[in-house]
Amino acid sequence: MDHDFLADHASSGEQEERQISRLLNGLSIMAALFLAGIGTKAWYADHPVHAWVLWLFVVPVVFNMVWYAWKRDRVVQKAGLLITVGLLFTYLLASGGEGNTGPLWFYVFPPLLFYLTSLKGGTAILLFCYLLAIIVFQFPWLPFVTAEYSTDFKIRFFATLTFESIFCFVLEAGRLRARNRLLALAKTHERAARTDELTGLANRREMQNRLDTEFSRFKRAGHHFSVVLIDLDLFKRINDDFGHDAGDLVLRQFADLTRTVVRQSDLAARWGGEEFLLLLPDTTLLQALALAERLRAEVASTAFRHQKQKLPVTISAGVCSISKADSVNDLLKQVDIQLYNAKGRGRNRIAPRVRSQEVISPSDTSA
Ligand SMILES: Nc1nc2c(ncn2[C@@H]2O[C@H](COP(=O)(O)OP(=O)(O)OP(=O)(O)O)[C@@H](O)[C@H]2O)c(=O)[nH]1
Incomplete structure (x- = not known):
């Protein structure tokens, strides 16, 4: 009986993973279009380096999608997208993007991270990103760091990002708790539907x-x-x-x-x-x-x-x-x-x- 439940559980886990993969494909398409579009805008705004960097980021995004379509490896798909997005956001932070708006993209990261990884893994990666942001903010003379931010901006950036990260963590923890409770409940009901209450044998x-x-x-x-x-x-x-x-x-x-x-x-x-x-x-x-x-x-x-x-x-x-x-x-x-x-x-x-x-x-x- 438990075998059947495990099979059902495995299939609902598989369904969730398939859903995540579909979402990642959608996000990848959107990211590629955005990168191409904003790159073009930067080109016409006379920021050719910025434009080329954004266009170059389209390559790993598309490559990741093609690789997944070929190999169907979800772990590589997730890792590929997270690494690409992480590098892109670090670049945007270091360069400031257009009009120093680059760091705004960082707000996309916390919900994506917690959804795609575990709570612990997401927190660890997020802390690493904080460290990168601190390095970029504190050491503007480092190579590739071309943006300079005011102290007010830095304080507000970290404060708002921290609030967002905490909310995402709490929401994801709640979602996981509710999901696990639902699975446990389904297990109990499934067992009850197949078992004789008095003897515990099959019904x-x-x-x-x-x-x-x-x-x-x-x-x-x-x-x-x-x-x-x-x-x-x-x-x-x-x-x-x-x-x-x-x-x-x-x-x-x-x-x-x-x-x-x-x-x-x-x-x-x-x-x-x-x-x-x-x-x-x-x-x-x-x-x-x-x-x-x-x-x-x-x-x-x-x-x-x-x-x-x-x-x-x-x-x-x-x-x-x-x-x-x-x-x-x-x-x-x-x-x-x-x-x-x-x-x-x-x-x-x-x-x-x-x-x-x-x-x-x-x-x-x-x-
Ligand atoms: N305690 C208890 N008794 C039950 C349960 N389910 C059925 N019974 C009883 O089982 C008895 C079955 O009786 P009968 O069908 O006459 O059969 P029997 O007395 O076993 O006689 P034979 O089958 O001819 O050997 C009935 O008295 C039912 O009330 C239950 O869950 N608990």
Whole structure:
């Protein structure tokens, strides 16, 4: 069951990653157009160096998009865009862009960073950017630093950027918290929808799904499977004589015992009130009969107790292999007939009857 949840979880994570990639592609196209446009404007404003630098930045942006379209590597796509944008913003900060408006582009960075990386990673990269900004502001004589900013501008730049960064951090942390809570809630609901509340085994719906899946596998690839339908004998008497709580306790204890007998790949479900169904993939009729017999013997020799009173618990079971049926419905009908036979023969037994596993007729053993 958890495997299915993990698969769903993985697929929703995959969906989110695909969405991020689409967003990055959109942003890359916008960035390339902006760079080309603003570069052209700078060219006509007689800032040829600035224009050429902006046009040059179009190259890594487009290259990153083409690389992603070819390789589909999302990590490289994210890293490529972040590095390009980081370098571009550092250049804009150092050169001042047009009319010293370059640092304004820095405000794009915090939301993008937190969205594309983790909270920790985003904070680390942001701190590094702060360091770069401080270096550019404090050491205007460094090579490539051509812009000079007033002290008022620097103070306001850092103050507003810090506010923005904190808001982005808090919003992203809230988004992640809500997302994780939603996933946990989905997990709980999913489990509840597939599980029997009293015993913790799979419920009828889950079993029906698995039966259909196994039947398709059988039709497609010839993988045989068997089922065991189990009924607790004279269960009404336990309820009547010892109370409903005692009955519930027996159902739970029987479920626990079943879990110890079946394999990981098998599925045990509560089929109805005091009826249980086992689905045994890749199991012949003979093997299924052996398992049912082992479970019957285990139940018969286990002391079921309620408030120190010993409860008389035995089971009857019918067994059937898919090789004897045309459909899931037919299989369920046949296994029900076998259970009826086991009951009819005096309970605390398995049907079809076998004297010993070796003596099963050839038709019975062909799974
Ligand atoms: N305690 C408890 N009892 C349940 C639950 N679900 C079904 N039952 C009881 O299971 C009993 C089933 O009784 P019957 O169908 O007459 O069968 P039986 O007494 O087991 O007799 P045989 O099947 O012929 O051996 C009923 O008394 C139901 O009330 C449950 O969740 N808890």
